[in-house]
Amino acid sequence: MATSTEVLQTKTTDLLIGALLRVPAQAIQRRLIKELNAAGFDELRLPHMAVLQFPGPDGARPGTIAERAGMSKQAINQLLSSLEGYGYIVRSDGEGSARVVHATERGHAAFWKMVDILRDIEEEWRTELGPERFDQLKALLFAVWDSPLVR
Numbered sequence: 001m002a003t004s005t006e007v008l009q010t011k012t013t014d015l016l017i018g019a020l021l022r023v024p025a026q027a028i029q030r031r032l033i034k035e036l037n038a039a040g041f042d043e044l045r046l047p048h049m050a051v052l053q054f055p056g057p058d059g060a061r062p063g064t065i066a067e068r069a070g071m072s073k074q075a076i077n078q079l080l081s082s083l084e085g086y087g088y089i090v091r092s093d094g095e096g097s098a099r100v101v102h103a104t105e106r107g108h109a110a111f112w113k114m115v116d117i118l119r120d121i122e123e124e125w126r127t128e129l130g131p132e133r134f135d136q137l138k139a140l141l142f143a144v145w146d147s148p149l150v151r
Contacts, residue, residue: 058103
């Protein structure tokens with residue numbers, strides 16, 4: 001069994017795609033929460049990202065949000081109850097017996113703050129990688145996003 005030090009010394013070509021995508025995504029989520037908290041959205045925690053992640057919960061049914069997050073409806077409903085208690089969302093009756101989630105004014109403010117933070121992160125990555133390499137990274141990720149590979 002490899003130690004964590006040995007894993008860190010592994011050549012980047014030996015790292016599997018799961019880690020190469022997961023580690024930056026987790027870093028982005030941690031930064032989002034840290035900066036959202038600093039901006040006054042101090043109730044938000046990392047698990048809330050399952051609900052707040054793109055495209056967000058506004059207008060969606062809880063089951064759809066659960067599916068997007070890869071979580072059970074019960075787990076998502078706990079997160080929704082938390083966010084509702086903090087004033088980020090409300091749930092209302094939709095068509096038939098389906099409940100629909102709607103962002104409140106505070107929820108929309110948090111969403112737009114997340115967009116600002118993500119734009120800052122993109123600019124930092126663009127500076128670190130260089131504009132051409134950053135644009136290539138985004139183009140490749142979009143190609144994967146838009147392919148059958150992620151379905």
